[in-house]
Amino acid sequence: xxxxxxxxxxxxxxxxxxxxxxxxxxxxxxxxxxxxxxxxxxxxxxxxxxxxxxxxxxxxxxxxxxxxxxxxxxxxxxxxxxxxxxxxxxxxxxxxxxxxxxxxxxxxxxxxxxxxxxxxxxxxxxxxxxxxxxxxxxxxxxxxxxxxxxxxxxxxxxxxxxxxxxxxxxxxxxxxxxxxxxxxxxxxxxxxxxxxxxxxxxxxxxxxxxxxxxxxxxxxxxxxxxxxxxxxxxxxxxxxxxxxxxxxxxxxxxxxxxxxxxxxxxxxxxxxxxxxxxxxxxxxxxxxxxxxxxxxxxxxxxxxxxxxxxxxxxxxxxxxxxxxxxxxxxxxxxxxxxxxxxxxxxxxxxxxxxxxxxxxxxxxxxxxxxxxxxxxxxxxxxxxxxxxxxxxxxxxxxxxxxxxxxxxxxxxxxxxxxxxxxxxxxxxxxxxxxxxxxxxxxxxxxxxxxxxxxxxxxxxxx
Numbered sequence: 001x002x003x004x005x006x007x008x009x010x011x012x013x014x015x016x017x018x019x020x021x022x023x024x025x026x027x028x029x030x031x032x033x034x035x036x037x038x039x040x041x042x043x044x045x046x047x048x049x050x051x052x053x054x055x056x057x058x059x060x061x062x063x064x065x066x067x068x069x070x071x072x073x074x075x076x077x078x079x080x081x082x083x084x085x086x087x088x089x090x091x092x093x094x095x096x097x098x099x100x101x102x103x104x105x106x107x108x109x110x111x112x113x114x115x116x117x118x119x120x121x122x123x124x125x126x127x128x129x130x131x132x133x134x135x136x137x138x139x140x141x142x143x144x145x146x147x148x149x150x151x152x153x154x155x156x157x158x159x160x161x162x163x164x165x166x167x168x169x170x171x172x173x174x175x176x177x178x179x180x181x182x183x184x185x186x187x188x189x190x191x192x193x194x195x196x197x198x199x200x201x202x203x204x205x206x207x208x209x210x211x212x213x214x215x216x217x218x219x220x221x222x223x224x225x226x227x228x229x230x231x232x233x234x235x236x237x238x239x240x241x242x243x244x245x246x247x248x249x250x251x252x253x254x255x256x257x258x259x260x261x262x263x264x265x266x267x268x269x270x271x272x273x274x275x276x277x278x279x280x281x282x283x284x285x286x287x288x289x290x291x292x293x294x295x296x297x298x299x300x301x302x303x304x305x306x307x308x309x310x311x312x313x314x315x316x317x318x319x320x321x322x323x324x325x326x327x328x329x330x331x332x333x334x335x336x337x338x339x340x341x342x343x344x345x346x347x348x349x350x351x352x353x354x355x356x357x358x359x360x361x362x363x364x365x366x367x368x369x370x371x372x373x374x375x376x377x378x379x380x381x382x383x384x385x386x387x388x389x390x391x392x393x394x395x396x397x398x399x400x401x402x403x404x405x406x407x408x409x410x411x412x413x414x415x416x417x418x419x420x421x422x423x424x425x426x427x428x429x430x431x432x433x434x435x436x437x438x439x440x441x442x443x444x445x446x447x448x449x450x451x452x453x454x455x456x457x458x459x460x461x462x
Contacts, residue, residue, distance in 0.1 A: 008265040023061040032069040032105040034088035040271035045308040047268040049116040065120035070100040113298040125219040144255030148184035152194040163247040217248035236260035293418040306367040334378030339422035341383025
């Protein structure tokens with residue numbers, strides 16, 4: 001069955017034709033590990049997980065690469081300010097390496113809690129400095145880059161077209177709308193490939209231009225080419241990456257090899273909170289652990305994400321999460337009812353359900369439509385193990401673990417205890433053993449005991 005994806009590059013839905021008929025190559029922009037990933041960030045990872053699962057459902061092998069940005073992402077997209085890693089390290093009184101290790105670990109814990117598959121290749125920016133330097137030198141040699149007193153910049157005037165994804169008319173943009181105009185730049189939209197480091201800069205490497213560090217965009221071009229070649233099938237990310245990061249990736253690739261790196265560009269839309277933006281000032285920046293602390297299985301959020309197409313804005317509310325939690329219980333109960341039934345269901349009915357589900361997921365990952373088919377199966381009056389097996393097949397795409405009993409443990413443990421356990425976890429990560437012991441004793445005084453195991457911290461009522 002044919003697959004169709006919306007391609008940001010062509011602004012339309014296209015039939016998916018892979019470069020290799022057996023293996024699909026995907027590059028996804030991963031996290032900048034300077035702070036916790038929000039549920040908004042996780043929505044993008046859920047969409048990318050569904051993409052993997054749909055491709056596999058259609059019989060393809062997958063080589064999926066995700067980067068970890070642990071250097072080079074400045075606080076402004078306009079090549080201004082300090083590196084986000086350095087800013088976070090200063091604020092938390094840690095080294096950049098400690099910050100990166102801490103938030104990378106939390107990121108992958110969140111992926112695991114959401115049953116999101118880990119890409120085949122995880123690559124850190126700091127471990128690919130050599131490849132990035134070689135890429136910049138190549139652009140210099142080919143005349144696409146130039147040196148100033150502060151950086152090596154990419155010269156967008158050398159391209160036949162820029163930008164190509166967002167289709168902004170640069171002539172209509174005020175100079176400095178995105179960047180402060182550096183008088184040494186040839187064009188205000190030229191972007192930094194490599195940045196010369198101040199003397200006291202913590203993250204810098206030797207280069208032909210002295211001690212310096214990479215710009216944000218070069219890592220994805222260098223690592224994408226290293227692991228997937230000059231051109232691969234699909235590039236994914238959040239919609240916020242289109243106008244700057246992904247435009248500049250394309251520019252770099254066209255300069256280096258004359259090709260747009262990916263044939264299909266797929267982007268997930270924003271998550272709204274109670275109809276508005278997520279922001280610290282509004283106190284609505286939610287993390288996966290906030291769901292856990294309120295007694296919800298993180299898988300509930302995954303199912304909640306399926307209520308809206310990945311290219312549409314999704315509005316998060318706690319009321320919606322509560323309703324979805326009950327839906328997940330009904331879904332699991334429906335699976336068990338079919339598994340325990342003994343009614344006869346024809347192969348034709350099974351095939352009809354499967355075809356409808358398959359068409360939905362192959363139509364640009366239309367998960368709301370796919371879930372509609374799932375609920376049809378659940379509500380079928382006949383209860384049959386054949387329908388249970390069909391739901392399990394669908395779950396290879398959904399990733400909801402419908403055949404696992406939902407644990408009541410989180411709901412049984414008071415939120416107050418969960419918060420204390422989280423505080424203790426942070427104390428242990430900071431090697432503040434005295435604080436950790438103090439919190440353990442406080443938790444015990446409230447009637448709960450905690451045990452640290454290889455699988456994580458277990459909480460039991462005394």
